[in-house]
Amino acid sequence: xxxxxxxxxxxxxxxxxxxxxxxxxxxxxxxxxxxxxxxxxxxxxxxxxxxxxxxxxxxxxxxxxxxxxxxxxxxxxxxxxxxxxxxxxxxxxxxxxxxxxxxxxxxx
Amino acid sequence: xxxxxxxxxxxxxxxxxxxxxxxxxxxxxxxxxxxxxxxxxxxxxxxxxxxxxxxxxxxxxxxxxxxxxxxxxxxxxxxxxxxxxxxxxxxxxxxxxxxxxxxxxxxxxxxxxxxxxxxx
Numbered sequence: 001x002x003x004x005x006x007x008x009x010x011x012x013x014x015x016x017x018x019x020x021x022x023x024x025x026x027x028x029x030x031x032x033x034x035x036x037x038x039x040x041x042x043x044x045x046x047x048x049x050x051x052x053x054x055x056x057x058x059x060x061x062x063x064x065x066x067x068x069x070x071x072x073x074x075x076x077x078x079x080x081x082x083x084x085x086x087x088x089x090x091x092x093x094x095x096x097x098x099x100x101x102x103x104x105x106x107x108x
Numbered sequence: 109x110x111x112x113x114x115x116x117x118x119x120x121x122x123x124x125x126x127x128x129x130x131x132x133x134x135x136x137x138x139x140x141x142x143x144x145x146x147x148x149x150x151x152x153x154x155x156x157x158x159x160x161x162x163x164x165x166x167x168x169x170x171x172x173x174x175x176x177x178x179x180x181x182x183x184x185x186x187x188x189x190x191x192x193x194x195x196x197x198x199x200x201x202x203x204x205x206x207x208x209x210x211x212x213x214x215x216x217x218x219x220x221x222x223x224x225x226x227x228x
Binding site: 033035037042049054084086089090095096097098099100101 | 215
């Protein structure tokens, strides 16, 4: 079982805003990062730390924290955002990495 | 530009070992930790462990301790992941992923993945 919990699936209408969440006790102490994975491809980091985007990631991707929850928000979702999204961070001990189970985002 | 190029697909029999390589370029190799992540068919991502190429300090997922070994070769900017006593549950795509820095757990760059199939 994962120490980070994500909803298995979320959908959003084209151009609308969607929030994908990741819950876990370790997130009270450590930041998460978020990766996007499209079928047959390696993951791509889209967000890390306290709402930081790697170079080349569109500004419609943003992040926030509340308590034990990290959220990835896509403002104005595009068709190309349809993918699996994974959060990751440290586990509760701080000594090991851990991934959430992933969220499949469908853009309608 | 950072590139991580992994070795090719492998087919192994149960009980065997596999060694996957990840050759890095475009940055100072010894400065950044490298992680290994795997993904079974149709499943999510699983963190396997990480290595500090500057001294070969390692941290392995508890589930894999005793079966996984990560090493590095600074002369060729290559990290290796060896997994022993393979079972069908080890069938997966294996990725190397470079850390943002020194064990931040932010996986900034990913290799293309190596499919390891365990089958009799």
